[in-house]
Each structure stands twice: as C-alpha cells, then as structure tokens.
Amino acid sequence: MKQIYNAVYPSPIGELGILCQGDSLATIDWLDDLTQDFSLEKNTYASVCLHALDGYFEHRKKRHNLPELLKQGTEFQQLVWSRLLQIPYGEAYSYGDLATQLNTSSRAIGQACRTNRIPILIPCHRIIAKGGIGGFMGKQQRTDRKRWLLNHEGFEFH
DNA sequence: CTGGGTGTTGTTA
DNA sequence: TAACAACACCCAG
16 A cells, blocks of 8 residues: 655755645655655645645744644644643743643643644644653654754754 | 653544 | 553652
8 A cells, every 4th residue: 555645855854755635735755664655646736735834844933824734633632732832932942831730730741742743833842751752653763863953943952 | 761641543343 | 332451641659
C-alpha cells in the first residue's frame, strides 16, 4: 500500500511530506522515517501549507499565516491541540503547567501531544518536561528535532 | 536514584 | 460495560 502526499517540503531538519484533505492540512510526516516509496498527488491547497512552513523556518512569526488544520481526534485531544495553537513562537511550557490549566494530568497531556499529526504548525515541541526536554513523536526518539525547533525559536538546549 | 501518583486511550473479553 | 496496560510526566523522600 503506497503512501500518498500532496507535496514535499525540504526543511533544514529533513524532508516533510504534506497531506491535505480538501481545503485543510491533515498530516505532516518526516519522510526519512518512512518508506521513500510514496506517490505525489495534486492538491491546490498544498501550496498554502508550503507557504506556512516557509514562514516558520524563515523566522516570519505571523500567526495569520497558518493554513486550515484538520483536527481529527478525540474531544480531549482537540482541546489540547487548540491550547497548543495559543502558545506563541518562542514560548514554552511544561506538561504539568498545561495539565494544571486544563485540569488534567501531565501524562494525559503527553499522550495528547503524541497523537498530533501536524508537528511544527501545531507546536507540540513547545511542551517540555520539568527536568528535561521530554519526548517527541514517540517515546524518547527524535528529541534532536525537538531541540532543533526550540533552539530555532531562541532557546538554549544542549 | 526509587516508588507511587496521575488522566486518557486502545485493547480485550 | 469493566478491567488492564501503555503512555512525549511529576513529586516527595
């Protein structure tokens, strides 16, 4: 079964596969994590998403630049993702902070962040652990990418 | 370090 | 329904 994308964005931290659904963005995948065997289908909305990624990686911090985002998940996950979208560029909070705000537990926040299908634009990387950077896209994997994104926004992680 | 607490989710019966 | 394990965590000792 072949994976389908509508566009590929060559970011500084790897090629990203963009998948839209109608006039909204559904998924951003890192291509090097998956089989390179995918097919490209045309979708007129993909260019809007590429533009938004350009805006992020070139330090243009405009918020109104965001495309429509397809939030497919449970009610709780959508609540957490909506809260993530309110965190501005260059700010970060702990899982516990967010848990207090939403009246839940830090582990539940991590669980919801983990199911985010649109990394970077839904900025799950701005949620970090109290005693470390926390995870990214899996258990303790790919924290190098999370660290890169945070450093890009002006933090100093090593 | 360790051990117990936590909310949400998916799986299983 | 209900039990259970998994999970990008946290805190007191």
